[in-house]
Amino acid sequence: MSKSLILYDIPSTLPSNTWSPNIWKARYVLNYKGLPYHTEWVEYPHIEGLYKKLGAQAGGTKADGLTPYYTLPLLYDPSTGAFVSDSAAIARYLDKTYPETPTVIPVGTGALHYAFNEALESHFDALWQFALIQTNFILNPVSEEYFRRTREASTFGGRKLEDASPKGEDRKREWARLKGDFGKIDAWYGKGDRYVMGDAVSYADFTVGAWLLWVRIIYGVDSEEWKDILMWHEGRWGALVKGFEKYEAVL
Amino acid sequence: MSKSLILYDIPSTLPSNTWSPNIWKARYVLNYKGLPYHTEWVEYPHIEGLYKKLGAQAGGTKADGLTPYYTLPLLYDPSTGAFVSDSAAIARYLDKTYPETPTVIPVGTGALHYAFNEALESHFDALWQFALIQTNFILNPVSEEYFRRTREASTFGGRKLEDASPKGEDRKREWARLKGDFGKIDAWYGKGDRYVMGDAVSYADFTVGAWLLWVRIIYGVDSEEWKDILMWHEGRWGALVKGFEKYEAVL
Incomplete structure (x- = not known):
């Protein structure tokens, strides 16, 4: 090692x-x-x-x-x-x-973890139009061109990212839908459990944490979006990302 | 007890x-x-x-x-x-x-099990048009009327069950899609594992088994449909249901 x-x-x-x-x-x-x-x-x-x-x-x-x-x-x-x-x-x-x-x-949970990841991402329909589009604007030009071209063709059915980005009342509704999606994920957790597997951290928590960290990074820790998420579901998501700060080193 | x-x-x-x-x-x-x-x-x-x-x-x-x-x-x-x-x-x-x-x-796998069930059912899009429609024809009249009315309105967007049932080339294509969907589930399993959690039976296996049993029951054990499923994915599905025969008593 x-x-x-x-x-x-x-x-x-x-x-x-x-x-x-x-x-x-x-x-x-x-x-x-x-x-x-x-x-x-x-x-x-x-x-x-x-x-x-x-x-x-x-x-x-x-x-x-x-x-x-x-x-x-x-x-x-x-x-x-x-x-x-x-x-x-x-x-x-x-x-x-x-x-x-x-x-x-943990031994025996490999298939459950694969399924967890699929189930998790199946609830991110509303997330893409926020975080995926926002990501485009923090990439270097050489990646931005590639990212825009491939995502406009795949995720957004040929629409320009700017057009696929919800605005005004649409944005409010879609943001509420995003909260609802996270509510469905929240409902999976055992009562009082901080982590997917209860008291112990597992890969599933790092997947949830990584999607949230994405939102914090691209919108910024002081953004309205992140501050709103911190309040969702009794602070579950904020507490998770906060707890994982000690694993945020970029070596 | x-x-x-x-x-x-x-x-x-x-x-x-x-x-x-x-x-x-x-x-x-x-x-x-x-x-x-x-x-x-x-x-x-x-x-x-x-x-x-x-x-x-x-x-x-x-x-x-x-x-x-x-x-x-x-x-x-x-x-x-x-x-x-x-x-x-x-x-x-x-x-x-x-x-x-x-x-x-098992302790610690409750949330993973909930997510497993969601991920599993997210792959059943092709299954409904076969098994759900076939179910209608084995219900008693009082339930059949209720089932038809509610399923035509919900799952099949107002179409009659008979019209929503795929025929001819459509049927072949949709049956192949069903096999593909089970292939995605098959891919979750660890190499050589019989059960979702490896060697040990868990609730996840009973959910997979119950959906398969449904198909065996409504089409019949001698049907072409069931015989085909028995051959899918190195016999995984047939082996699972066969292994659970000892839990099939109706008390």
């Missing part, structure tokens, strides 16, 4: 550079486990080239089920030579490869 | 009477735990009246968030006087009230 792992991440124009929720899931896990790593920065259009240069396999395919889909996070472990894509796969890999560090996916 | 619990279920024209997947989730759990119970039969239009006669609270509300929604399963426990609706709530109740029986929702 002497060699530093490498986490590939997408930079931004923000002082902290980081923003991506999927990469934060992996970084939270690395920080929680206390593993040595450092971040290397890759702009969106250069991700595919990075994989090819490194000789890493894509972690999944595009909607056609055939075309390789090159995404971050990508983790490189020089101790084993392994490249691992996809934050859940990274969590599994680190649990298995470094069993002396705290486990994030 | 000397007193027999009562499970309220919806009958059919089939010799076994039972068919409802949501009620099978609860019955699987009762049988797995070996708790004494007996079934009482209630036709759809009489469910609300049953709740009112018993003085039981509805387990949830309709889409408006206000109107009580009276559903089965409903469990009555004469030892505690408790009425419990909703199969997941019944599983939790039985775990808590009868801790000497095998646990189905």
Whole structure:
């Protein structure tokens, strides 16, 4: 465990550079486990080239089920030579490869964790039109062009991001819908439980935390949006992100 | 634990009477735990009246968030006087009230189980047009009229069940989509794992099993549909239902 792992991440124009929720899931896990790593920065259009240069396999395919889909996070472990894509796969890999560090996916909960992630994201329909669009405006120009083009085509059915962004009364209604969506997630938790699995932190909490951190980062900690979320559901979301501040180091 | 619990279920024209997947989730759990119970039969239009006669609270509300929604399963426990609706709530109740029986929702996995159920049902879009429509034809007339009216209005957007049922090439395509949906669920499982939590049965397996049992019951064990499903995903689904045959008693 002497060699530093490498986490590939997408930079931004923000002082902290980081923003991506999927990469934060992996970084939270690395920080929680206390593993040595450092971040290397890759702009969106250069991700595919990075994989090819490194000789890493894509972690999944595009909607056609055939075309390789090159995404971050990508983790490189020089101790084993392994490249691992996809934050859940990274969590599994680190649990298995470094069993002396705290486990994030307890034995027997792997399938439940996969399903948790799907169920969680199925409630984010309202989230995209806020956070995904806002993300565009914090990217560096080379990534912004790529992000806009691909997201306008996929998530927003060909509409321009500016047109897909809800305004006025629409915005109020959609923001209320977002709160309702988080209410459905809140209802999953056991009474009085802070974490998905009760008293113990697990990977599921880092996924929830990473989506929330995304909102805090791109809107800003002093924004009306973040301040509103802090009050939702008896402060559950704010408390979660606050509790994870100790895992926010960007190494 | 000397007193027999009562499970309220919806009958059919089939010799076994039972068919409802949501009620099978609860019955699987009762049988797995070996708790004494007996079934009482209630036709759809009489469910609300049953709740009112018993003085039981509805387990949830309709889409408006206000109107009580009276559903089965409903469990009555004469030892505690408790009425419990909703199969997941019944599983939790039985775990808590009868801790000497095998646990189905291990400590710490309650929220993961709720999310699992949501993720599972989010993949059943193609299933409804097959199994829900087929169900209509095995109900007794008094329930059939109710079921048809409510499902045509809700699930099928006002279309007649006969029109919503896919035919010819459409049917082939939708059946293939159903297989694809089960493939996504299959992908959640750990390599070589028979159950959602690995080696140990949990409530999640009874939910998956109950949906499959529904298909076997309404199409018949010798139907082409069921024989096809038995071959999907290296026999995972057939093996699951087969393994649960010992929990199929209708007491």
